[in-house]
Amino acid sequence: MNNMHTIDFIHPEDATALEALQRIPMLPKVVKSFMDIGVEQLQTGLNMATKIKLSPTQLPELYNILPPMCELLDIKEPDFFLEMNPIPNAYAFGDTQTAITITSSLVEMMSKEELRGVVAHECGHIACHHMLYRTLAYMLANASGMVESLLSLAAPIHYALMYWSRKSELSCDRVAAYMVGPQTAISMLSRLAGGPKNITSKLNLMELAEQADLYDALCKSDLWNKVLQTYAVMNQDHPYTSVRVRELLKWTETPHYKSLTSSKRICPHCHQAIYEDWRFCQHCGKKL
Incomplete structure (x- = not known):
């Protein structure tokens, strides 16, 4: 890379x-x-x-x-x-x-x-x-x-x-x-959970992430709940949406993420945020 x-x-x-x-x-x-x-x-x-x-x-x-x-x-x-x-x-x-x-x-x-x-x-x-x-x-x-x-x-x-x-x-x-x-990444995930933008445009993303904590609490509340939820997820190849949102929010608050994105700059054509090593803008398609 x-x-x-x-x-x-x-x-x-x-x-x-x-x-x-x-x-x-x-x-x-x-x-x-x-x-x-x-x-x-x-x-x-x-x-x-x-x-x-x-x-x-x-x-x-x-x-x-x-x-x-x-x-x-x-x-x-x-x-x-x-x-x-x-x-x-x-x-x-x-x-x-x-x-x-x-x-x-x-x-x-x-x-x-x-x-x-x-x-x-x-x-x-x-x-x-x-x-x-x-x-x-x-x-x-x-x-x-x-x-x-x-x-x-x-x-x-x-x-x-x-x-x-x-x-x-x-x-x-x-x-x-x-x-x-x-x-954008989190709103993308929220669409998969709740449907198109005309329904979910005002979604509270923090509250969606908090559902993952409620889910964890349910799993830990007693052995039977843990067994039921383990059974429910064991054949799934994707994690549940609230878990994905929570994990992503946590990562984007870390110094690691902030250091990765510290080389952002602005496209002179469309004025959107871009990255230092882009050869052309992913927003407007023009060469940089």
């Missing part, structure tokens, strides 16, 4: 969970087996056949979000797809053949800046070297048929992957906050 390193964004719980994951004896074999059966090739074909591949000449207003993110994070540009889906979502897939998909309802629900935050988050998975294990986690989380039957034989691996996957999201939320600012 130009002025940053991947380690700047890694959440401590992400690092700890990944270290535990890598100690599972069978995991390298499981990952290799999944990749050897052509998971990436299969998904690449499905992407090309069923989604719209964004490019400089195909819906450029969406595509143009991606290149500045890749440049700033110093990553190879993934394929970028738009998928018709009533569920607002975005996801990165693949290890050697990476791709990012955003859904039509996500585009409709998010402001332009929030959509940039979503793309930054997904690019964060690539920059943080999450993709190999995330691809396996994605396959397991969406398992059906034969894969679902095999999953029952590897339940410990599945739960370990889901646990790490949840923690990895916290790191990529940090990437989003760095790229688009904490307010």
